[in-house]
Amino acid sequence: MHRRDMLRWLGGGALGVMCGPLAARPACAAHDMYVDGGLVAIGGGLTESIFALGAGQQVLGADTTSTYPEPANALPRVGYQHTLTPESILSLRPDVLIHDGSAGPSTTLERVAGAGVKLLTVSGEPSLNGFKIRVVTLGCWLRAEARAMEIIRSVEADLDSAREIQADLGRPPRLVLLMAHGQGNAVAAGRDTKADALARLCGGENVFQDYSGYRPVSREGVMARRPDALIISGEAAADFGGSLSQVPQYVGDTLFLLGFGPRLGEAVLDVSRFLNKRLAAHPLSVSRGYA
Incomplete structure (x- = not known):
């Protein structure tokens, strides 16, 4: 794809969810922005x-x-x-x-x-839209527009596959997303976080919607939300995961899960497969949860 076509594609909103000034006026529109x-x-x-x-x-x-x-x-x-x-x-x-x-x-x-x-x-926006803007902008700056398009298409293909898997679950699974914050301290992701965005892309519902950002949480605090599954960073699992062993746990690398980079589609697909394997055999109901 030629650069002029990339700019036309951006301005025309061909990404579907891309909108706003960053889409209409990408940072690479000026030649002096090349890196x-x-x-x-x-x-x-x-x-x-x-x-x-x-x-x-x-x-x-x-x-x-x-x-x-x-x-x-x-x-x-x-x-x-x-x-x-x-x-x-x-x-x-x-x-x-x-x-x-x-x-x-x-x-x-x-x-x-x-x-x-x-x-x-x-753009650092923690969303699929933010990821697309980020990759396209970097592609423009680095004279790699065609490769940027390939990355986005690959991610979208993985997300399409993930949505097909998610359709088997019946309702959005209730998720708790635990990340490490210092030695021995786990925090639960609330609204306006990459972890919250990941939960939604995985077809789930982040049960900690009553605050923004990350907050320390106890085992009892997690179990009170009656999660169907946990998504835990590897660092947090070492300190926290064992005490919640009765709840299905997906444990992954923080950058893989929350980097919102070229492996975003892989991460969503991997988590979706996990949720399908662990939860689809037992259709989710409103009362499901772990005491």
Whole structure:
């Protein structure tokens, strides 16, 4: 696909769910937004997307959440995405720093920009729509528009397969999504989180809808919500999963589940298969739950 066709496709809303100013006026519309030099990537899903677009050779360093693919995991580290230091970034002499709005603190970003590094921010919206905007924008910046389209089509194909599987469940399963937050501390995802978006893409209902973000939770707090299944990051499972062994548990890598990168479709399909296998044999009713 030629670049002019990509821009026409974006502006025409051919993605279906894409809308708003980012779709109508993509950041790559200006030629000076091309990224041809060395870059630092902040955010595991974003870094993974850059590699999937074929631009991994441009990445000089990344934050500690950038663990996939293996070449990304071997990159020099510039720290955790929320606690970056200017020295760790500038020592790599990048031309560009790309992040999804979660990089910080602001004082670090100001110093990096002041040193002549261009800062580019891509959509960090935790949704399928946000993923599509993110991949298309990166594809434009990195001159990889055709590859961006291939990635989106692959994800959509997996999501179509997942929806067919989800249709067997009868009603949306009640899900609790547990993530690690420091040693021995699990948090449950509420509204406005990638975990909540994942639950919906998997055909489920996140039972913690009474707050936004993540909050610490106890075993009793989880069981009081009568979940049909748990989705747990590997880190949280080590500290928390055993005490909830009577509830079906999908345990997965945090970046795989919540990266909202090129493997988004794989993650949704994998979780959907798990839910189908564990729950479809016992049709879900309103009263289902675990005491």
